[in-house]
Amino acid sequence: MQVSAMDFLVEPVSGDMAVIRIGKALDFRNAAEFKNTTQEQVRNGVQNFILDFTDTGILDSTGLGSIFSLYRQVSPLSGQVVFASVSRPVQVVVQLTRTYKVFRQYPTVDAAQQGMK
Amino acid sequence: MAEYSLLIVEDESTLRRLLEYRLGKEYNVRTAENGVEALALLDEEIPDLIISDVMMPKMDGFALQTAVQEREDTKAIPFIFLTAKADEESRKKGQMTGVDDYITKPFDIDRLISRVNRLLERTKIFQTQLDAKIGQDFSQKLTPKTMPVVSGYTTHFYNVPKGHGGGDIFDWTETRPGTYFITIGDVMGKGLQAKFYAFSFFGYIRSTIHTMLGATDSPAALVAGVNQALVNDSTMEETFASLLLLRWEPEHNTITYANAGHCRPILVSERGAEIVTYSDIVLGLTPNSEFKDTSISMKPGSALVVYTDGVSEQVGKSDEMLGEEGIIKVVQNAYGHAEPIDAMVQGILDESKHPEFDDDVLIFWLERLTSMDRQTPRWFSPFRDVAEGS
Numbered sequence: 362m363q364v365s366a367m368d369f370l371v372e373p374v375s376g377d378m379a380v381i382r383i384g385k386a387l388d389f390r391n392a393a394e395f396k397n398t399t400q401e402q403v404r405n406g407v408q409n410f411i412l413d414f415t416d417t418g419i420l421d422s423t424g425l426g427s428i429f430s431l432y433r434q435v436s437p438l439s440g441q442v443v444f445a446s447v448s449r450p451v452q453v454v455v456q457l458t459r460t461y462k463v464f465r466q467y468p469t470v471d472a473a474q475q476g477m478k
Numbered sequence: 479m480a481e482y483s484l485l486i487v488e489d490e491s492t493l494r495r496l497l498e499y500r501l502g503k504e505y506n507v508r509t510a511e512n513g514v515e516a517l518a519l520l521d522e523e524i525p526d527l528i529i530s531d532v533m534m535p536k537m538d539g540f541a542l543q544t545a546v547q548e549r550e551d552t553k554a555i556p557f558i559f560l561t562a563k564a565d566e567e568s569r570k571k572g573q574m575t576g577v578d579d580y581i582t583k584p585f586d587i588d589r590l591i592s593r594v595n596r597l598l599e600r601t602k603i604f605q606t607q608l609d610a611k612i613g614q615d616f617s618q619k620l621t622p623k624t625m626p627v628v629s630g631y632t633t634h635f636y637n638v639p640k641g642h643g644g645g646d647i648f649d650w651t652e653t654r655p656g657t658y659f660i661t662i663g664d665v666m667g668k669g670l671q672a673k674f675y676a677f678s679f680f681g682y683i684r685s686t687i688h689t690m691l692g693a694t695d696s697p698a699a700l701v702a703g704v705n706q707a708l709v710n711d712s713t714m715e716e717t718f719a720s721l722l723l724l725r726w727e728p729e730h731n732t733i734t735y736a737n738a739g740h741c742r743p744i745l746v747s748e749r750g751a752e753i754v755t756y757s758d759i760v761l762g763l764t765p766n767s768e769f770k771d772t773s774i775s776m777k778p779g780s781a782l783v784v785y786t787d788g789v790s791e792q793v794g795k796s797d798e799m800l801g802e803e804g805i806i807k808v809v810q811n812a813y814g815h816a817e818p819i820d821a822m823v824q825g826i827l828d829e830s831k832h833p834e835f836d837d838d839v840l841i842f843w844l845e846r847l848t849s850m851d852r853q854t855p856r857w858f859s860p861f862r863d864v865a866e867g868s
Contacts (some may be wrong), residue, residue, distance in 0.1 A: 389668040422787060426666035429718045429763055436764075453801065458720065458739035459759040 369398045377440075378409040378477065380470055383417045387424035395427045400434075408440030411473045415446040420454045432463065441465070445473040481506050482598050483523065487516040487530040487542060488560065497529065500587055501594065513537025517545055520552055527598060529590075532561035543577060556597040560585070609670045614639065616673040620647045620680055621840070626658055628728045634843040636819040638835055645676030645719075646786045646840045649684070653691055656729050661687075662842060663721040663740065664786045666760075675717045682707050682714075683721070697723040697736035698769040701761070705738065705769075708762040718762040722784060731776040731846060736769045741790055742802065744809045747780040751810045753802055754782070781818070781845035783809050788837035794829050804829075819843050 369391075370382040379402050387395055399410065410431060414420075432442045443465045447455065455461050467473035483506040488494040498507050508525065510516040512534040519525075528546065532539035539559055546552045558579040579593050617639030625633045637648065645665030652658050661683055665676040686703045694700065701723050708714050720740035726733050735743075739760030742753050756772045774782065785805070792800045800808075804826075812821035819841050827833060 421791065422664065422666040423668050423672075426716075426718050429666070429760075430716055432763065433715065450799075457741065457757075459757055460739070460763070462759050463763055 369395055371398060371402060373407075374411070374474055377407055378411070378474070379407045380411045380413055380445075380474075382413045382415075383420075385416055386419035387417065387427070388419050388421040389423035392423045392427040395424070396430060399427075399431045403431075403434055408435050408438045409477055410435070410440070410442045411445050411467075411470055411477070412442065413445050413470050414448050414451045417448050417451050420451045425454060425458065425460070428464075429460075441477060443467060443473050443477065445470045482526040483508065484594070485510065485516060485519060485525040485528045487511075487513065487528065487534070487539070489531060489534040496587070497590075500591065501529075504591075505594075513539065513542035513545070516542055520546070520549075524551060525555060526601060527556045527558070527594060529558045529560060529594070532559055556601065558590075558593065558597070560590075613670055613673050616670075616677055617646075617838070620645075620673075620676055622648060622650060626650055626652065628658075630847055631728055632845050632847060634817065634819045634841075634845075636823060636839070636841040638839050640835070640838050645672035645679070646788070646838045647676050647680050647683075648840055648842065649680065651684075651687070653687070653695070656727060657695070658724075658726040658728075659687060659697075660724040660726060660784075660842070660844075661721065662724075662784050662786065662840065663719050665717060665719045675714070676719075678714065679708075679717060679719055683723075695725060696771055697725050697734055698771040701736040701738050701758075701769045702767070705761045705767050706765065709765045714762070718760055720760050720787075724782075724784070726844070733774045733776060733782060733844075734771050735774070736771055738767075738769060741785055741787055743785075744783040744806060745774065745780060746783060746809050746813045747777060748813070751806045751813070753806065776846045778846055779848040781813065781843055783822075783844075784842045786838065786840040788835055788839040789826065789841060791837060792826055792835060792839075793831045795831050797831065800826060800829075818845070 369384065372380040372382070374380060381399065402410070412428065428442065435442060444455070445467045446469055447466055455464070465476070467476055484501055486494060486497050486501070486507060486509045488497065488509070489511050494509050494511070498509050501507050508519055510519055514537045516530070530539045530542055539561070543557055546555060546557065556578045558581060559577050560581050560583060562583045578597055581590055581593070621637050625635055639646070645667065647661065647663045647665070649661040650658055663679070663683070665672050665679050667675065683704055686707060687700055690700055690703050701721060704721065708717060721738040722735060722740040722743065724733050724735045737757035739757060742755060742757055744751050745754050754774060756770065758769045759767050776782070790800055790802060790805060794800060794804070808822050808825040811825050812818040815821040822841065
Protein backbone atom coordinates (compact mmCIF):
# COMPACT_ATOMS: atom_id res chain seq x y z
CA MET A 362 0.00 0.00 0.00
CA GLN A 363 1.52 3.27 -1.08
CA VAL A 364 0.34 6.56 0.30
CA SER A 365 2.29 9.41 -1.18
CA ALA A 366 1.02 12.49 0.62
CA MET A 367 2.23 12.17 4.19
CA ASP A 368 2.31 15.89 4.79
CA PHE A 369 -0.67 17.79 6.07
CA LEU A 370 -1.83 20.93 4.42
CA VAL A 371 -2.66 23.69 6.89
CA GLU A 372 -4.91 26.56 5.90
CA PRO A 373 -5.23 29.34 8.45
CA VAL A 374 -8.77 30.70 8.79
CA SER A 375 -8.07 33.26 11.49
CA GLY A 376 -5.52 33.78 14.24
CA ASP A 377 -6.92 30.97 16.34
CA MET A 378 -8.54 28.74 13.72
CA ALA A 379 -7.06 26.50 11.04
CA VAL A 380 -8.19 23.85 8.59
CA ILE A 381 -6.07 20.70 8.38
CA ARG A 382 -6.49 18.67 5.20
CA ILE A 383 -6.08 15.06 6.29
CA GLY A 384 -5.45 13.60 2.84
CA LYS A 385 -5.71 9.93 1.92
CA ALA A 386 -4.71 8.42 5.24
CA LEU A 387 -4.11 9.21 8.88
CA ASP A 388 -2.55 6.10 10.38
CA PHE A 389 0.51 4.71 12.16
CA ARG A 390 2.71 5.84 9.28
CA ASN A 391 1.99 9.56 9.54
CA ALA A 392 0.38 10.05 12.97
CA ALA A 393 3.64 11.52 14.33
CA GLU A 394 3.68 13.97 11.42
CA PHE A 395 0.11 15.00 12.24
CA LYS A 396 1.11 15.56 15.86
CA ASN A 397 4.07 17.73 14.87
CA THR A 398 1.98 19.77 12.46
CA THR A 399 -0.85 20.42 14.90
CA GLN A 400 1.46 21.05 17.85
CA GLU A 401 3.23 23.75 15.88
CA GLN A 402 -0.17 25.33 15.17
CA VAL A 403 -1.07 25.23 18.87
CA ARG A 404 2.24 26.93 19.71
CA ASN A 405 1.34 29.64 17.21
CA GLY A 406 -1.94 30.30 19.00
CA VAL A 407 -4.37 28.11 17.07
CA GLN A 408 -6.99 26.53 19.34
CA ASN A 409 -9.76 25.64 16.93
CA PHE A 410 -9.14 22.94 14.36
CA ILE A 411 -11.28 21.88 11.43
CA LEU A 412 -10.17 18.48 10.16
CA ASP A 413 -11.11 17.96 6.52
CA PHE A 414 -11.70 14.26 5.81
CA THR A 415 -12.94 14.62 2.21
CA ASP A 416 -10.26 12.36 0.69
CA THR A 417 -9.59 10.11 3.68
CA GLY A 418 -9.80 6.38 3.06
CA ILE A 419 -7.88 5.19 6.11
CA LEU A 420 -8.13 6.25 9.74
CA ASP A 421 -6.66 3.67 12.10
CA SER A 422 -6.47 3.68 15.87
CA THR A 423 -3.01 5.30 15.94
CA GLY A 424 -4.31 8.08 13.72
CA LEU A 425 -7.38 8.52 15.87
CA GLY A 426 -5.13 8.59 18.94
CA SER A 427 -3.23 11.54 17.45
CA ILE A 428 -6.53 13.42 17.03
CA PHE A 429 -7.38 12.61 20.65
CA SER A 430 -4.04 14.05 21.77
CA LEU A 431 -4.86 17.26 19.93
CA TYR A 432 -8.27 17.37 21.62
CA ARG A 433 -6.70 16.85 25.05
CA GLN A 434 -4.30 19.69 24.26
CA VAL A 435 -6.80 22.32 23.13
CA SER A 436 -9.82 21.57 25.30
CA PRO A 437 -8.27 23.14 28.46
CA LEU A 438 -7.77 26.28 26.31
CA SER A 439 -11.49 26.19 25.40
CA GLY A 440 -10.45 25.13 21.91
CA GLN A 441 -12.41 22.80 19.66
CA VAL A 442 -11.66 20.05 17.19
CA VAL A 443 -14.39 19.46 14.61
CA PHE A 444 -14.69 17.07 11.68
CA ALA A 445 -15.73 18.26 8.24
CA SER A 446 -16.82 16.35 5.15
CA VAL A 447 -16.43 13.00 6.87
CA SER A 448 -15.83 10.13 4.43
CA ARG A 449 -17.46 6.73 4.95
CA PRO A 450 -14.37 4.89 6.28
CA VAL A 451 -13.83 7.67 8.82
CA GLN A 452 -17.51 7.62 9.78
CA VAL A 453 -17.22 3.89 10.61
CA VAL A 454 -14.35 4.52 13.04
CA VAL A 455 -16.09 7.51 14.62
CA GLN A 456 -19.27 5.46 15.11
CA LEU A 457 -17.45 2.49 16.59
CA THR A 458 -15.50 4.54 19.11
CA ARG A 459 -18.51 6.76 19.85
CA THR A 460 -16.30 9.81 19.45
CA TYR A 461 -19.00 11.80 17.61
CA LYS A 462 -20.02 12.70 21.16
CA VAL A 463 -16.84 14.81 21.39
CA PHE A 464 -16.05 15.85 17.83
CA ARG A 465 -18.80 17.86 16.16
CA GLN A 466 -19.34 17.02 12.54
CA TYR A 467 -20.11 19.38 9.69
CA PRO A 468 -21.01 18.48 6.10
CA THR A 469 -18.40 20.87 4.65
CA VAL A 470 -15.40 22.93 5.74
CA ASP A 471 -17.42 26.10 5.04
CA ALA A 472 -20.25 24.92 7.28
CA ALA A 473 -17.70 24.16 9.99
CA GLN A 474 -16.25 27.66 9.74
CA GLN A 475 -19.71 29.19 10.01
CA GLY A 476 -20.61 26.91 12.91
CA MET A 477 -17.49 27.71 14.89
CA LYS A 478 -17.75 31.50 14.66
CA MET B 479 8.58 5.79 8.93
CA ALA B 480 11.03 7.08 11.44
CA GLU B 481 13.28 9.71 9.95
CA TYR B 482 16.94 9.29 10.79
CA SER B 483 19.05 12.17 11.96
CA LEU B 484 22.62 12.72 10.87
CA LEU B 485 25.35 14.92 12.26
CA ILE B 486 27.83 16.21 9.68
CA VAL B 487 31.07 17.71 10.99
CA GLU B 488 33.11 19.46 8.31
CA ASP B 489 35.03 22.74 8.42
CA GLU B 490 35.05 23.33 4.68
CA SER B 491 31.83 25.19 3.95
CA THR B 492 31.28 24.12 0.31
CA LEU B 493 31.55 20.43 1.12
CA ARG B 494 29.48 20.89 4.27
CA ARG B 495 26.67 22.50 2.31
CA LEU B 496 26.83 19.89 -0.42
CA LEU B 497 26.56 17.06 2.11
CA GLU B 498 23.77 18.86 3.92
CA TYR B 499 21.88 19.32 0.65
CA ARG B 500 22.30 15.78 -0.67
CA LEU B 501 21.79 13.89 2.60
CA GLY B 502 19.09 16.34 3.67
CA LYS B 503 16.84 14.92 0.96
CA GLU B 504 16.56 11.67 2.88
CA TYR B 505 17.54 12.47 6.42
CA ASN B 506 17.32 15.07 9.15
CA VAL B 507 20.70 16.74 8.93
CA ARG B 508 22.49 18.96 11.44
CA THR B 509 25.93 20.37 10.76
CA ALA B 510 28.90 21.50 12.82
CA GLU B 511 32.18 23.15 11.76
CA ASN B 512 34.39 21.35 14.25
CA GLY B 513 34.47 18.87 17.11
CA VAL B 514 33.57 21.42 19.76
CA GLU B 515 30.39 22.43 17.94
CA ALA B 516 29.59 18.78 17.27
CA LEU B 517 29.77 17.89 20.97
CA ALA B 518 27.44 20.78 21.77
CA LEU B 519 24.93 19.42 19.24
CA LEU B 520 25.24 15.93 20.76
CA ASP B 521 24.07 17.41 24.06
CA GLU B 522 20.89 18.62 22.37
CA GLU B 523 19.99 15.46 20.52
CA ILE B 524 21.68 12.14 19.84
CA PRO B 525 21.96 11.52 16.07
CA ASP B 526 21.64 8.13 14.38
CA LEU B 527 24.91 8.55 12.52
CA ILE B 528 27.92 10.87 12.49
CA ILE B 529 29.99 11.83 9.43
CA SER B 530 33.13 13.72 10.36
CA ASP B 531 36.13 15.27 8.69
CA VAL B 532 39.49 14.54 10.30
CA MET B 533 41.44 17.79 9.96
CA MET B 534 39.50 20.61 11.60
CA PRO B 535 40.36 23.64 13.75
CA LYS B 536 39.65 23.70 17.52
CA MET B 537 38.95 19.98 17.82
CA ASP B 538 39.79 17.49 15.09
CA GLY B 539 37.92 14.35 14.04
CA PHE B 540 40.04 11.97 16.08
CA ALA B 541 39.46 13.94 19.26
CA LEU B 542 35.74 14.07 18.50
CA GLN B 543 35.62 10.33 17.87
CA THR B 544 37.41 9.64 21.14
CA ALA B 545 34.96 11.90 23.00
CA VAL B 546 32.02 10.11 21.35
CA GLN B 547 33.48 6.73 22.36
CA GLU B 548 33.83 7.85 25.96
CA ARG B 549 30.18 8.77 26.34
CA GLU B 550 27.84 5.90 27.20
CA ASP B 551 24.93 7.40 25.24
CA THR B 552 26.93 8.10 22.08
CA LYS B 553 29.48 5.29 21.81
CA ALA B 554 27.20 3.09 19.70
CA ILE B 555 26.52 5.75 17.05
CA PRO B 556 27.84 4.67 13.62
CA PHE B 557 30.76 6.91 12.70
CA ILE B 558 32.12 7.66 9.22
CA PHE B 559 35.38 9.53 8.72
CA LEU B 560 36.00 11.75 5.73
CA THR B 561 39.51 12.88 5.12
CA ALA B 562 41.76 14.50 2.58
CA LYS B 563 44.75 12.73 4.04
CA ALA B 564 45.04 9.62 1.95
CA ASP B 565 48.12 8.48 3.81
CA GLU B 566 48.20 5.17 5.59
CA GLU B 567 49.05 6.63 8.96
CA SER B 568 45.79 8.46 9.57
CA ARG B 569 43.83 5.58 8.08
CA LYS B 570 45.42 3.25 10.63
CA LYS B 571 44.68 5.71 13.39
CA GLY B 572 41.07 5.85 12.24
CA GLN B 573 40.73 2.09 12.25
CA MET B 574 42.29 1.86 15.67
CA THR B 575 39.66 4.05 17.28
CA GLY B 576 36.93 1.84 15.87
CA VAL B 577 35.20 3.87 13.18
CA ASP B 578 32.60 2.18 11.01
CA ASP B 579 33.82 3.53 7.72
CA TYR B 580 36.62 5.59 6.32
CA ILE B 581 36.21 7.56 3.11
CA THR B 582 39.04 9.38 1.41
CA LYS B 583 38.52 12.71 -0.35
CA PRO B 584 37.89 13.31 -3.15
CA PHE B 585 35.02 10.86 -2.92
CA ASP B 586 31.94 9.95 -4.89
CA ILE B 587 28.97 11.33 -2.97
CA ASP B 588 26.64 8.57 -4.19
CA ARG B 589 29.00 6.03 -2.69
CA LEU B 590 28.95 7.90 0.60
CA ILE B 591 25.14 7.95 0.56
CA SER B 592 24.94 4.22 -0.10
CA ARG B 593 27.31 3.56 2.84
CA VAL B 594 25.17 5.78 5.07
CA ASN B 595 22.05 3.90 3.96
CA ARG B 596 23.67 0.56 4.67
CA LEU B 597 24.84 1.52 8.14
CA LEU B 598 21.42 2.93 9.08
CA GLU B 599 19.69 -0.14 7.68
CA ARG B 600 21.80 -2.28 10.00
CA THR B 601 20.89 -0.11 12.99
CA LYS B 602 17.23 -0.45 12.04
CA ILE B 603 17.40 -4.25 11.88
CA PHE B 604 18.95 -4.43 15.36
CA GLN B 605 16.27 -2.08 16.69
CA THR B 606 13.42 -4.02 15.09
CA GLN B 607 14.66 -7.34 16.44
CA LEU B 608 15.03 -5.93 19.93
CA ASP B 609 11.57 -4.31 19.80
CA ALA B 610 10.01 -7.55 18.62
CA LYS B 611 11.61 -9.45 21.48
CA ILE B 612 10.43 -7.01 24.14
CA GLY B 613 7.03 -6.76 22.43
CA GLN B 614 6.54 -10.52 22.56
CA ASP B 615 7.46 -10.48 26.22
CA PHE B 616 4.86 -7.77 26.96
CA SER B 617 2.22 -9.59 24.93
CA GLN B 618 2.73 -12.80 26.84
CA LYS B 619 2.15 -10.97 30.10
CA LEU B 620 -0.93 -9.21 28.72
CA THR B 621 -2.79 -12.41 27.94
CA PRO B 622 -3.88 -15.17 30.31
CA LYS B 623 -2.43 -18.65 30.62
CA THR B 624 -5.72 -20.32 31.52
CA MET B 625 -9.43 -19.95 30.78
CA PRO B 626 -12.35 -20.17 33.21
CA VAL B 627 -13.85 -23.66 33.49
CA VAL B 628 -17.59 -23.48 34.12
CA SER B 629 -20.09 -26.30 33.75
CA GLY B 630 -22.65 -25.72 31.03
CA TYR B 631 -20.31 -23.39 29.11
CA THR B 632 -17.30 -23.65 26.85
CA THR B 633 -14.74 -20.95 26.24
CA HIS B 634 -12.27 -20.55 23.39
CA PHE B 635 -9.44 -18.08 23.16
CA TYR B 636 -7.17 -17.06 20.31
CA ASN B 637 -4.33 -14.59 20.36
CA VAL B 638 -1.56 -13.90 17.88
CA PRO B 639 0.58 -10.99 19.05
CA LYS B 640 2.91 -9.39 16.57
CA GLY B 641 6.12 -7.74 17.67
CA HIS B 642 5.19 -4.56 15.84
CA GLY B 643 1.46 -4.82 16.58
CA GLY B 644 -0.78 -2.87 18.91
CA GLY B 645 -1.65 -3.06 22.56
CA ASP B 646 -4.35 -5.70 22.92
CA ILE B 647 -5.22 -6.84 26.41
CA PHE B 648 -7.33 -9.66 27.78
CA ASP B 649 -7.89 -10.72 31.35
CA TRP B 650 -10.41 -12.60 33.43
CA THR B 651 -10.91 -12.98 37.14
CA GLU B 652 -13.42 -14.76 39.36
CA THR B 653 -14.31 -11.99 41.78
CA ARG B 654 -16.50 -14.20 43.95
CA PRO B 655 -17.65 -17.78 43.44
CA GLY B 656 -19.75 -17.86 40.27
CA THR B 657 -19.06 -14.28 39.16
CA TYR B 658 -16.45 -13.59 36.50
CA PHE B 659 -15.12 -10.31 35.17
CA ILE B 660 -13.73 -10.47 31.67
CA THR B 661 -11.72 -7.58 30.29
CA ILE B 662 -10.88 -7.02 26.67
CA GLY B 663 -9.27 -3.84 25.49
CA ASP B 664 -7.03 -2.17 22.99
CA VAL B 665 -4.62 0.65 23.72
CA MET B 666 -4.33 2.97 20.73
CA GLY B 667 -1.05 3.19 18.92
CA LYS B 668 1.42 0.80 17.44
CA GLY B 669 4.61 -0.88 18.44
CA LEU B 670 6.49 -1.06 21.65
CA GLN B 671 5.07 2.19 23.00
CA ALA B 672 1.50 0.90 22.71
CA LYS B 673 2.55 -2.37 24.34
CA PHE B 674 4.15 -0.49 27.20
CA TYR B 675 1.06 1.68 27.74
CA ALA B 676 -1.12 -1.42 27.49
CA PHE B 677 0.93 -2.94 30.26
CA SER B 678 0.39 0.07 32.54
CA PHE B 679 -3.28 0.22 31.55
CA PHE B 680 -3.64 -3.44 32.46
CA GLY B 681 -2.50 -2.58 35.98
CA TYR B 682 -5.02 0.26 36.17
CA ILE B 683 -7.91 -2.01 35.29
CA ARG B 684 -6.92 -4.70 37.73
CA SER B 685 -6.44 -2.29 40.60
CA THR B 686 -9.63 -0.36 39.79
CA ILE B 687 -11.70 -3.54 39.80
CA HIS B 688 -10.00 -4.68 42.95
CA THR B 689 -10.51 -1.40 44.84
CA MET B 690 -14.03 -0.66 43.67
CA LEU B 691 -15.53 -4.13 43.91
CA GLY B 692 -16.45 -3.67 47.57
CA ALA B 693 -18.67 -0.76 46.57
CA THR B 694 -20.01 -1.82 43.18
CA ASP B 695 -20.02 -4.67 40.72
CA SER B 696 -21.43 -2.57 37.88
CA PRO B 697 -19.14 -2.79 34.83
CA ALA B 698 -20.19 0.77 33.87
CA ALA B 699 -19.11 2.14 37.26
CA LEU B 700 -15.81 0.28 37.03
CA VAL B 701 -15.17 1.53 33.50
CA ALA B 702 -15.95 5.09 34.64
CA GLY B 703 -13.42 4.58 37.44
CA VAL B 704 -10.72 3.48 34.98
CA ASN B 705 -11.53 6.47 32.75
CA GLN B 706 -11.18 8.89 35.68
CA ALA B 707 -7.84 7.38 36.62
CA LEU B 708 -6.60 7.62 33.03
CA VAL B 709 -7.69 11.23 32.50
CA ASN B 710 -6.38 12.46 35.84
CA ASP B 711 -2.98 10.80 35.67
CA SER B 712 -0.58 12.96 33.70
CA THR B 713 1.78 10.07 33.00
CA MET B 714 -1.04 8.39 31.07
CA GLU B 715 -1.96 11.59 29.21
CA GLU B 716 -1.29 10.11 25.79
CA THR B 717 -3.11 6.88 26.51
CA PHE B 718 -6.43 6.24 24.85
CA ALA B 719 -8.02 2.86 24.97
CA SER B 720 -11.13 0.98 24.11
CA LEU B 721 -12.41 -1.33 26.80
CA LEU B 722 -15.13 -3.93 27.04
CA LEU B 723 -15.82 -5.14 30.54
CA LEU B 724 -18.12 -8.14 30.99
CA ARG B 725 -19.62 -9.46 34.22
CA TRP B 726 -20.54 -13.04 33.56
CA GLU B 727 -22.81 -14.95 35.95
CA PRO B 728 -23.15 -18.45 34.50
CA GLU B 729 -25.66 -19.61 37.11
CA HIS B 730 -28.11 -16.95 35.94
CA ASN B 731 -26.98 -17.21 32.32
CA THR B 732 -26.46 -13.46 32.15
CA ILE B 733 -23.68 -11.24 30.93
CA THR B 734 -23.73 -7.58 31.93
CA TYR B 735 -21.34 -5.34 30.05
CA ALA B 736 -20.11 -1.80 29.60
CA ASN B 737 -18.44 -0.96 26.32
CA ALA B 738 -16.07 2.00 26.08
CA GLY B 739 -15.69 2.35 22.32
CA HIS B 740 -14.49 -1.20 21.81
CA CYS B 741 -15.36 -3.36 18.80
CA ARG B 742 -18.94 -4.46 19.38
CA PRO B 743 -19.42 -8.11 20.34
CA ILE B 744 -21.40 -10.57 18.24
CA LEU B 745 -24.14 -12.75 19.72
CA VAL B 746 -24.65 -15.91 17.69
CA SER B 747 -27.00 -18.87 17.90
CA GLU B 748 -28.54 -21.28 15.42
CA ARG B 749 -31.00 -18.51 14.56
CA GLY B 750 -28.20 -16.30 13.27
CA ALA B 751 -25.68 -13.67 14.39
CA GLU B 752 -26.28 -10.11 15.53
CA ILE B 753 -24.27 -7.20 16.85
CA VAL B 754 -24.56 -6.33 20.53
CA THR B 755 -25.06 -2.69 19.76
CA TYR B 756 -24.94 -0.45 22.81
CA SER B 757 -21.60 1.23 23.48
CA ASP B 758 -20.11 4.42 24.91
CA ILE B 759 -17.08 6.58 24.19
CA VAL B 760 -13.44 5.39 24.35
CA LEU B 761 -11.41 5.92 27.52
CA GLY B 762 -9.02 8.76 28.24
CA LEU B 763 -10.74 11.45 26.21
CA THR B 764 -13.03 13.35 28.57
CA PRO B 765 -13.13 13.28 32.38
CA ASN B 766 -16.90 13.06 32.70
CA SER B 767 -17.69 10.39 30.13
CA GLU B 768 -20.77 8.40 31.05
CA PHE B 769 -21.11 4.66 30.72
CA LYS B 770 -24.13 2.39 30.86
CA ASP B 771 -24.61 -1.27 31.77
CA THR B 772 -26.42 -3.55 29.36
CA SER B 773 -27.50 -7.11 30.12
CA ILE B 774 -27.53 -10.03 27.75
CA SER B 775 -29.42 -13.20 28.50
CA MET B 776 -27.51 -16.24 27.29
CA LYS B 777 -29.97 -18.73 25.79
CA PRO B 778 -28.95 -22.39 25.47
CA GLY B 779 -26.67 -22.79 22.47
CA SER B 780 -25.88 -19.10 22.13
CA ALA B 781 -22.36 -17.70 22.05
CA LEU B 782 -20.89 -14.27 22.67
CA VAL B 783 -17.87 -13.44 20.52
CA VAL B 784 -15.56 -10.58 21.48
CA TYR B 785 -12.49 -9.48 19.55
CA THR B 786 -10.04 -6.64 18.91
CA ASP B 787 -9.73 -4.34 15.91
CA GLY B 788 -7.00 -6.47 14.34
CA VAL B 789 -9.91 -8.70 13.28
CA SER B 790 -12.23 -6.01 11.93
CA GLU B 791 -9.38 -4.10 10.25
CA GLN B 792 -7.99 -7.16 8.45
CA VAL B 793 -7.75 -6.20 4.79
CA GLY B 794 -9.62 -8.43 2.35
CA LYS B 795 -8.86 -9.37 -1.24
CA SER B 796 -10.73 -6.33 -2.56
CA ASP B 797 -8.70 -3.98 -0.29
CA GLU B 798 -11.71 -3.42 1.97
CA MET B 799 -11.49 -3.98 5.71
CA LEU B 800 -13.45 -6.94 7.05
CA GLY B 801 -15.65 -4.71 9.22
CA GLU B 802 -18.59 -5.73 11.38
CA GLU B 803 -20.56 -7.04 8.41
CA GLY B 804 -17.71 -9.35 7.48
CA ILE B 805 -17.28 -10.55 11.06
CA ILE B 806 -20.98 -11.41 11.37
CA LYS B 807 -20.72 -13.68 8.33
CA VAL B 808 -17.54 -15.34 9.56
CA VAL B 809 -19.01 -15.93 13.03
CA GLN B 810 -22.20 -17.37 11.55
CA ASN B 811 -20.21 -19.84 9.46
CA ALA B 812 -17.99 -20.80 12.38
CA TYR B 813 -20.93 -21.45 14.71
CA GLY B 814 -21.41 -25.15 15.38
CA HIS B 815 -17.78 -26.12 14.74
CA ALA B 816 -16.01 -27.98 17.54
CA GLU B 817 -13.26 -25.35 17.41
CA PRO B 818 -15.25 -22.27 16.34
CA ILE B 819 -12.35 -19.80 16.55
CA ASP B 820 -10.19 -21.96 14.28
CA ALA B 821 -13.05 -21.96 11.79
CA MET B 822 -13.38 -18.18 12.18
CA VAL B 823 -9.67 -17.58 11.62
CA GLN B 824 -9.70 -19.84 8.59
CA GLY B 825 -12.77 -18.04 7.25
CA ILE B 826 -11.08 -14.65 7.65
CA LEU B 827 -7.73 -15.65 6.18
CA ASP B 828 -9.38 -17.32 3.19
CA GLU B 829 -10.78 -13.92 2.22
CA SER B 830 -7.70 -11.89 3.19
CA LYS B 831 -5.33 -10.11 0.91
CA HIS B 832 -2.36 -11.49 2.86
CA PRO B 833 -2.17 -15.08 4.13
CA GLU B 834 -1.71 -13.94 7.73
CA PHE B 835 -3.07 -11.28 10.06
CA ASP B 836 -1.74 -7.76 9.50
CA ASP B 837 -2.03 -6.79 13.17
CA ASP B 838 -2.41 -8.26 16.65
CA VAL B 839 -5.52 -10.40 16.78
CA LEU B 840 -7.44 -11.50 19.84
CA ILE B 841 -10.73 -13.42 19.90
CA PHE B 842 -12.72 -14.82 22.82
CA TRP B 843 -15.68 -17.12 22.24
CA LEU B 844 -18.02 -17.83 25.18
CA GLU B 845 -20.74 -20.38 24.47
CA ARG B 846 -23.57 -21.75 26.55
CA LEU B 847 -24.06 -25.41 25.79
CA THR B 848 -27.48 -26.68 24.80
CA SER B 849 -29.21 -28.97 27.29
CA MET B 850 -28.54 -31.80 24.82
CA ASP B 851 -24.80 -31.30 25.28
CA ARG B 852 -25.17 -31.78 28.99
CA GLN B 853 -27.04 -35.06 28.75
CA THR B 854 -24.97 -38.09 29.45
CA PRO B 855 -23.90 -39.39 26.08
CA ARG B 856 -25.82 -42.53 25.14
CA TRP B 857 -22.84 -44.82 24.90
CA PHE B 858 -22.18 -44.26 28.58
CA SER B 859 -25.65 -45.55 29.47
CA PRO B 860 -25.49 -48.63 31.67
CA PHE B 861 -28.84 -49.79 30.31
CA ARG B 862 -27.52 -49.71 26.78
CA ASP B 863 -24.41 -51.57 27.88
CA VAL B 864 -26.61 -54.18 29.49
CA ALA B 865 -28.82 -54.33 26.43
CA GLU B 866 -25.82 -54.76 24.15
CA GLY B 867 -24.20 -57.27 26.46
CA SER B 868 -27.25 -59.53 26.55
